[in-house]
Every structure is written in structure tokens, then in C-alpha cells.
Amino acid sequence: MAVPGKKGSKQFSSSTTSMASDEDLQVYCQPCDEEGTRLPAHGYCTDCKEHLCKTCFTVHQKLKSTRHHTVLDAISMPKVLHQPSTSIHKSPSDDLTTPCCKHPQEIMKFYCNGHKNLLCSVCVTLEHQAAICKVDYIPDTSGNIINSKEYQVILQALNTTFDQYQQMVKDVKEMTAKSNRSLKDALEDIKKFREEINQRLDELERQVVHVAKVTEQENNSNITAVETSCEEVTKSLKISSEKIKQLNTSKQANTLFMELKLAEKLMEDVEKTAPQLSTYDVKEHHFKENETLLTKLKTEKSLGILTHKPLHKECQPVQIKSRQSSHEGEICVKTSKDESSCYITGMTLLTPDLLIINDFNNNAVKMVDTSSQSVYDQLQLDDGPWDITTITSTELAVTIPYKKTIQFISVSSNKLKKRHTLKVDKKCFGISCYQGKLVVSFLKPTKLQILDMDGTILTTFDGKDIFMFPYFVTCNSSSIYVSDWWMKTVTRMNWQGDVIGTRCCTYSCMSELKGMSLSDDDTLFVCDDARCVIEEISGDCSTGKVVLENLKAPYTVCWCSETKKLYYSCNSSNERIANFLNIINCDKSYTNVL
Known part of the structure; x- marks a missing residue:
């Protein structure tokens, strides 16, 4: 199929057109002709002694290496095509033979310093502006490249x-x-x-x-x-x-x-x-199996657990202020099932060795073995889970805000399984359990509700004048604590809904309080992802102190009273940060820094 502007290769026997065919007598663009495309000439460069098409004429006037050349327009240019004399010396651009990936018919002869890309003449004309890009003609700039710095x-x-x-x-x-x-x-x-x-x-x-x-x-x-x-x-x-x-x-x-x-x-x-002889008791004997042993063998799913520990170099420890604490390591919680980077919004401990976490981005609840520092099991949900709480040693509850549900999950043989769900009327975020009662926070409108395990609403507290975004809650026998990132407060309430204490962080305009965890002495660890610190707040919310700083946007936290370890996640666009839980060894002997 014929293509306009294309021609077959021709051999010239003379440096002028006097011995050429009628086709060769036409004045055409010589740079394009060398690349196999014949286009009518639009101008002429007296320095290069070449006829140029409209595109090459425009580019010639823009390039740093040729913009000072003397060019003639179509009226003033020579009407006779001059061919360069045959020489054994190659042109400086003869060894440039790599085709452009965008325009395969063009050869890359230019380099854009601004975009750090190799270009052809079409790329230069269409995509790289002279006022913004610094484009060099490679033969003009490559002369000193041999053995250069x-x-x-x-x-x-x-x-x-x-x-x-x-x-x-x-x-x-x-x-x-x-x-x-x-x-x-x-x-x-x-x-x-x-x-x-x-x-x-x-x-x-x-x-x-x-x-x-x-x-x-x-x-x-x-x-x-x-x-x-x-x-x-x-x-x-x-x-x-x-x-x-x-x-x-x-x-x-x-x-x-x-x-x-x-x-x-x-x-x-x-x-x-x-009578003495008849008193001999003759019995029939039977074997009765050890039902406990038999049941155990039948219910066990495996002979044991094959744990995994990553064989990679440990990252540099997080710099923290307290000398009584040390960064023990980190746990990668991203798995092959995950389609996105992790966004860990909730954590709770079943045992010192089993940490359960919510991965909001990947719609998953994950079981983390803290001893082997690996994800042991993963349960996929219909939507992203937000907060999580332990109900018993074998039962959990998570909030799924955008489905307006609370999902109950059981733990059996180190496996997570879905159980029943509770439907609620608004988007539920924070959740905490104490003695068979669930405390749940809601948005639009903001409120707290206390529910039993069947979903019956026992009490509702209107949060209109107290909260704006109560994303996280936790509770103990005497108090309910609510973390509000917008109000920059941790609010303490009694079980009757009365506010009995407030820790306000408005002294820092950058504060954004997120996840919380109660310690064994009823103080609170609270994440402030904007200030990049974890703060410890007294149980009555009267005092507080920064215990960890220079973190990477800590988002949620979990305290283990038995091992004195603190686990926290980070909210970051950097996958290397978002996909790992950090482990901090603490002895609770902090120095008050507030």
C-alpha cells in the first residue's frame, strides 16, 4: 500500500541534481529524506546547506544548537536541491540509529534535560516546549563525553x-x-x-x-x-x-x-x-475409650504449626525519646491476598502471642502471631472493618461502618470464622466490650450506644455537643473513653453518660487523636498521627505525657500488660511504613515531658 511522502532508496551519482531523475529535481526536505520520508521543502538553512520541511524548519529555529543559523523561507530559498558530496567520513549523526518508541519511523537525535528523555524531532516539536524544556541536539553535546566525568x-x-x-x-x-x-x-x-x-x-x-x-x-x-x-x-x-x-x-x-x-x-x-463359694463375683469386661483424647484428635486440624520468620535485614529502630523504651522490631502484615497497601485501623490481643488486627483497605481481619512475627490467618469481609474488640477468649466483634453492621467473629484452632452480624442504624466506628456490654460510637449524627450481645439498645448518649468524629472508644468498669480527632480531645464518661473528664490537645493545632489502648494501670495510650507521637494520658484525663515521638503517623495502638509491649500501626502512603506493625518494649518508667 502506497504511503504519501514515502519513497524508495535512491543512489546519487553526482553532488547536484543535474544527473538525477525528474523526481530528484523536486525540492524536498533533506533531513526527512535521510530517514525515508520525502516531504516538500518549506525553507533552507544556509549554515547546514539543507532544505527543510515545515516541521524541521520550525524545530531548526527553536533548538539551541541551530536557532542562530541563517534560514531562508520558501520564497527566498534555493530552487535547486543540493546534495552533499560523497565522503568516506560519516556525519556526526550517522551512528544515531535507535528508533523512537513513540514514532518508530523517526530516529532519536535529541535529549531533553528537563524531562531526562531521549527524543526524535517529532517529540521535540509536539511535546517539548522551548520555553520550558532544555533540548540538546546529541551530536552538538556529545563531543566531550568520551572519558568525561x-x-x-x-x-x-x-x-x-x-x-x-x-x-x-x-x-x-x-x-x-x-x-x-x-x-x-x-x-x-x-x-x-x-x-x-x-x-x-x-x-x-x-x-x-x-x-x-x-x-x-x-x-x-x-x-x-x-x-x-x-x-x-x-x-x-x-x-x-x-x-x-x-x-x-x-x-x-x-x-x-x-x-x-x-x-x-x-x-x-x-x-x-x-454361700462362701457363691459370693465370687464374675464380671463381663469392656474397653471404654478416652473420649477426651478421641475428641481432641478428631477436632484438631493439624499436627502442629509451621511458623515463618522473614529472613531479611532488620530496619533501623525508631528513634524515641524515653530511654526506658526500645524498638524491638516490626511485623509485616501484608499478605499475598492483599490487593492494596495495608491500613490498620484497629487492634486487640487475644493472648500475648495472638494479635488481631483490622486491615480497612483490604477488607480483612488478620491474626498475627507475635512470637513468629507473621500473619497466621486472614478472614475476608464484605467491606472494610474499622475497630475491633475482644468479647471472650474465643470471640471478637468488629465494626463495618459503611455496611452499618457489627460482625461477630469466632476463633477456633487458631482460625478466624464469621459468625452472626448485628445491623445498626448509622455508620458505626469505635467499639469496646466490658462484661457482655458493647459500647459503640456513631457518626451523622454523633452518638454512643450501649448494646447487649443480641443487639438490644440499652442506652443511647447524644454526642451532638460533645463530639464531632468519635472514631475510637474503649472502656473499663468505671469509665468510657472517646477519642475525637476533630475536637482534639479524649473524653471520659461514666456509664450513665455524664462527662467526668477531658484531655484536650488544642495546645497543638496539629493534633489528630486516633486509636487508644488501656494499660494495666488504667492509663491510656493514644495515637496522635499529625504530631507523630503516642501520648500517655492518666485515667482521669487530667494529665498526659508524650512517651514516644518522631514516629511515622501512628494510627492505632495496643498494649500488652503481660509482656509490657506496645504495638502500633502507621497511616502512610509509603507501603514500607503502612504494611508493618511496630513493637516497642516498655517498662512504664517514663519521664513526664509535659
Whole structure:
């Protein structure tokens, strides 16, 4: 198919058009002709001694390297096409042969310093303005590039990067080998554990078999004794009976009389011993399984847990002010099921080793094993969960604000499972449980409600004049605490809805209070993601002190009283920050800094 402006390659035998064909006598753009496109000339550059099309003419006047050239318009330009004489020396641009990725028919001969891109002439004309971009013609700027400082710096950077990636490959191989060795060891441990179980079962079997054999021996011994006694009695009775019959036949009256009296005596003796023989208790024996053991084996889903610990270099610890606290590490909570970076908005502890977290962005509730520092299980929900609370050691409740529901979740065999849901009338955010009662915060309108486990509303507190955005709540036997990021307050209420204390952070216009956690001495840890600190507030909300600072927008927090560890998440667009939970070791011996 013919394309306008295209032509086949032609060989010129002379430097002028005098020996060319009629087609060659036409005045056309010489730069475009070299790239295989023939376009009519629109002007002429006397410095370059080339005819230019309209596009090349415009570009020629814009480029730094050619804008001072003398150009003639279509009226003033030569009407004869001049061809350069044949030379063994290549043009400076002859080795530029890389086609443009946007315009494959064009060769990249320019470089934009502003955008740091290689360009063709079309790119320069259409996308790079002379007033903004600094575009260089490569042959004009490449003359001093040989053995230049730029050459040395870039080459050194390439070598450094090459070495880094070689080291990375080496590290990966070493970590993979270590991982494989650990898997082999784990398989050996599984086999050893199974052998221990078998040995224990064998021992239990030997015990019950021993009891059965002892019982069998006792039975045999008792039966033998009874049989012997019965045989002796029957033998005596038979002898007496035969003797009496014989004496009667021989009519020996005196002897018969005596024998009959002896037989009566024998019968009396037998009657006395008969009850002793009949008291022997003969039993039927059966084996009854250990139902607890059997049920345990049936309900257990696995022989054990194969835990995972990342083999990567530890990151630099977070700098914190208190010397009594130290950054112990971090836990990656992003999994292969996640489609977005994590947004951890709620946390609660089931045990010191099991941390349950809400990942709002990925619509997930995750079980984190704090000992192995890995996500052990993940439960997908229909929408993003916000806050979470522990009801019992095996039951949780989470708020799903944009579905206006509270989802109950059970924990069995270290697995998370959906249970029933409670439908509420507004968007529910904060949630906390105490002695079978749920405290839930709502927006639009703002309010607090106390519900039982069936969803029955026990009390409603109007928050119109108290709260604006009560995103988080927590409670204990005497108080309900509400964190409001807009009002910059932590409000303490009693269970009757009376405000009995307020901690106001309006001394800092940057404050934005978010997640909270009650410590074992009923003080509060509160995240302030705008000031990048975690503050500890007294139980009566009268005083407070910054205990951790220079954090990366801490969003929610969880305190473990047994291990004295503080877990917190960060709200950040940086995935490296958002996808990790931080672990802080605390001894609660802080210095008051307020």
C-alpha cells in the first residue's frame, strides 16, 4: 500500500541534481529524506546547506544548537536541491540509529534535560516546549563525553548497582539455602514429634493392657479356687452316697445308721460353705475409650504449626525519646491476598502471642502471631472493618461502618470464622466490650450506644455537643473513653453518660487523636498521627505525657500488660511504613515531658 511522502532508496551519482531523475529535481526536505520520508521543502538553512520541511524548519529555529543559523523561507530559498558530496567520513549523526518508541519511523537525535528523555524531532516539536524544556541536539553535546566525568560517574554507578544486585543474588541464594535447611529441620521435628506421640500412645496402651492382664490373672486364680472347692465337695458327696447305697443293699443296719448320720453332718457342712463359694463375683469386661483424647484428635486440624520468620535485614529502630523504651522490631502484615497497601485501623490481643488486627483497605481481619512475627490467618469481609474488640477468649466483634453492621467473629484452632452480624442504624466506628456490654460510637449524627450481645439498645448518649468524629472508644468498669480527632480531645464518661473528664490537645493545632489502648494501670495510650507521637494520658484525663515521638503517623495502638509491649500501626502512603506493625518494649518508667 502506497504511503504519501514515502519513497524508495535512491543512489546519487553526482553532488547536484543535474544527473538525477525528474523526481530528484523536486525540492524536498533533506533531513526527512535521510530517514525515508520525502516531504516538500518549506525553507533552507544556509549554515547546514539543507532544505527543510515545515516541521524541521520550525524545530531548526527553536533548538539551541541551530536557532542562530541563517534560514531562508520558501520564497527566498534555493530552487535547486543540493546534495552533499560523497565522503568516506560519516556525519556526526550517522551512528544515531535507535528508533523512537513513540514514532518508530523517526530516529532519536535529541535529549531533553528537563524531562531526562531521549527524543526524535517529532517529540521535540509536539511535546517539548522551548520555553520550558532544555533540548540538546546529541551530536552538538556529545563531543566531550568520551572519558568525561559523567562517563566515569555513571559507569561507577552501574558497577556499584551491578555489585549490589550480585550481592542480592548471593544473599537470596544463602537465605533460600537457609530456608530449605530450616524446612528440612522442621520435617525432622515433625517426624520426631510424631514418634513422641506414638511412644506416648504405646505407653498408654501398655498401661491399660497391663491392667487387663492383672484382672485376667485374678479371674483365673479365683475360678481355680472355686473349681477345686466344688470338686472336693462333689467327691465327698458322691462317696457318701455310694457307701449308703451299699450298706442298705447288704442290710448292715448299724453301719448304715452311722453313715446316714455322717451324711447329715456332711450336708450341714456343705450348706455352710456354699454361700462362701457363691459370693465370687464374675464380671463381663469392656474397653471404654478416652473420649477426651478421641475428641481432641478428631477436632484438631493439624499436627502442629509451621511458623515463618522473614529472613531479611532488620530496619533501623525508631528513634524515641524515653530511654526506658526500645524498638524491638516490626511485623509485616501484608499478605499475598492483599490487593492494596495495608491500613490498620484497629487492634486487640487475644493472648500475648495472638494479635488481631483490622486491615480497612483490604477488607480483612488478620491474626498475627507475635512470637513468629507473621500473619497466621486472614478472614475476608464484605467491606472494610474499622475497630475491633475482644468479647471472650474465643470471640471478637468488629465494626463495618459503611455496611452499618457489627460482625461477630469466632476463633477456633487458631482460625478466624464469621459468625452472626448485628445491623445498626448509622455508620458505626469505635467499639469496646466490658462484661457482655458493647459500647459503640456513631457518626451523622454523633452518638454512643450501649448494646447487649443480641443487639438490644440499652442506652443511647447524644454526642451532638460533645463530639464531632468519635472514631475510637474503649472502656473499663468505671469509665468510657472517646477519642475525637476533630475536637482534639479524649473524653471520659461514666456509664450513665455524664462527662467526668477531658484531655484536650488544642495546645497543638496539629493534633489528630486516633486509636487508644488501656494499660494495666488504667492509663491510656493514644495515637496522635499529625504530631507523630503516642501520648500517655492518666485515667482521669487530667494529665498526659508524650512517651514516644518522631514516629511515622501512628494510627492505632495496643498494649500488652503481660509482656509490657506496645504495638502500633502507621497511616502512610509509603507501603514500607503502612504494611508493618511496630513493637516497642516498655517498662512504664517514663519521664513526664509535659
